[in-house]
Amino acid sequence: xxxxxxxxxxxxxxxxxAVTLDCTYDTSDPSYGLFWYKQPSSGExxxxxxxxxxxxxxxxxxxxSLNFQKARKSANLVISASQLGDSAMYxxxxxxxGNQFYFGTGTSLTVIP
Amino acid sequence: NAxxxxxxxxxVLKTGxxxxxxxxxxxNHNSMYWYRQDPGMGLRLIYYSASEGTTDKGExxxxxxxxxxxxxxxxxxxxxxxxxxxxxxxxxxxxxxGSLASGNTIYFGEGSWLTVV
Numbered sequence: 531x532x533x534x535x536x537x538x539x540x541x542x543x544x545x546x547x548a549v550t551l552d553c554t555y556d557t558s559d560p561s562y563g564l565f566w567y568k569q570p571s572s573g574e575x576x577x578x579x580x581x582x583x584x585x586x587x588x589x590x591x592x593x594x595s596l597n598f599q600k601a602r603k604s605a606n607l608v609i610s611a612s613q614l615g616d617s618a619m620y621x622x623x624x625x626x627x628g629n630q631f632y633f634g635t636g637t638s639l640t641v642i643p
Numbered sequence: 644n645a646x647x648x649x650x651x652x653x654x655v656l657k658t659g660x661x662x663x664x665x666x667x668x669x670x671n672h673n674s675m676y677w678y679r680q681d682p683g684m685g686l687r688l689i690y691y692s693a694s695e696g697t698t699d700k701g702e703x704x705x706x707x708x709x710x711x712x713x714x715x716x717x718x719x720x721x722x723x724x725x726x727x728x729x730x731x732x733x734x735x736x737x738x739x740x741g742s743l744a745s746g747n748t749i750y751f752g753e754g755s756w757l758t759v760v
Contacts, residue, residue, distance in 0.1 A: 539683075565748060575733065575751035621685060623749075630701075631676065631737070631749050635685035 533557065534622050536634035543612045544642050550597070551607040551637045553622030559583075563625040564605040566596065569636070570618040578620075581605060609639075617641045645669050649734040649752035656724045656759045664719040664755050666734030674737045675717035676701075676749065677709060679730040686733065692717055724759045731756050 535554045543549035555564065566578040581589045581596045589596040597606040609616055622634040649666045656662055668675065673694045678686040678701075688701030690709040698709050706728060708720045717736075721728055734752040 536685075563747065567751075573731065573754045575735075577748050577750070580748055625737075625747065625749070630688070630691065631735075632688075633678075633686040635683060 533626075533632040534624055534634035536622055536637050538637045539635075540638045540640070542640050542642055543609075543616075545614060546611055548608060548610045549612055549639065551609070551620050551622075551639065553605045553607065553634060555603050555605060555622075555624050557603075557624065557626060559626055564596065564598070565623040565625070565631075566594070566605075566607045567621045567623060567633075568616075568618045569621065570615075575621075579607070612641045614641050614643060647734055647736055647750055647752040649732075649755055651755060652753065653756045654758070656721075656757065658725060658759060660724050661720065661722050662724065662757075663721075664732055664734070664757075665716070666718060666752060667716045668734075668736040668750070669715065670736060670738075670750065671714070672736040672738050672750075673714070675711065676735040676737075677707075677717070677719045678733045678735065679703065679728075680733060680754075681730050689719065689732075721757075724757075726759045729757060729759045 533556050562583045564581045568576045579591045579594045579596050581598045593610045595608045619636045621636045624632050647668045676691040677689040680686050687703050692698045692711040695714045710718045732755045735749045737749045
């Protein structure tokens with residue numbers, strides 16, 4: 531069963547603009563973690579941001595913020611002031627009981643100069 | 644500064660050949676994972692090891708075997724490679740302790756590009 535859904539295969543954003551990458555998840559566990567990873571063309575997976583299911587406030591890390599809407603089971607990534615170096619694949623992931631991690635299919639972001 | 648190290652980085656195999664992907668982590672993590680990444684499919688879990696001495700199947704285990712050699716090392720073996728196993732393979736680890744809601748993130752190796760012809 532699909533646990534993480536990313537409905538945007540590709541996104542474009544103008545440099546210096548903000549962009550939102552969508553992620554919805556499916557779980558009945560009360561305790562879980564939500565993550566975003568960046569994969570540039572070089573292939574490595576880079577951890578960006580984390581949100582715990584019990585966290586009351588949205589997580590922020592520099593230009594990255596996670597828009598967590600628990601009732602809607604969504605965990606969208608917002609990148610502010612996009613830079614050319616933000617062009618990459620972005621994966622949403624969820625950790626659950628047993629320390630398993632589930633990943634979405636990814637969104638390819640292209641920043642246009 | 645090593646983190647998760649996996650070898651080899653690139654490999655070409657003929658159908659039916661066997662090989663082992665090696666992975667080691669130096670972060671004293673309990674849990675280790677093997678994923679494969681295919682275009683449009685994201686990362687799919689092949690096998691994982693929640694702690695030393697245990698291994699469990701993930702979403703796509705067929706055609707693979709794993710060994711958790713010790714706390715540091717977790718290897719992935721293809722006994723008889725098939726073209727469908729052409730993929731990028733990632734090893735990963737996480738501390739595996741504490742609440743899942745506490746930011747217990749997963750750290751990846753650099754990936755192994757495997758082509759089966």
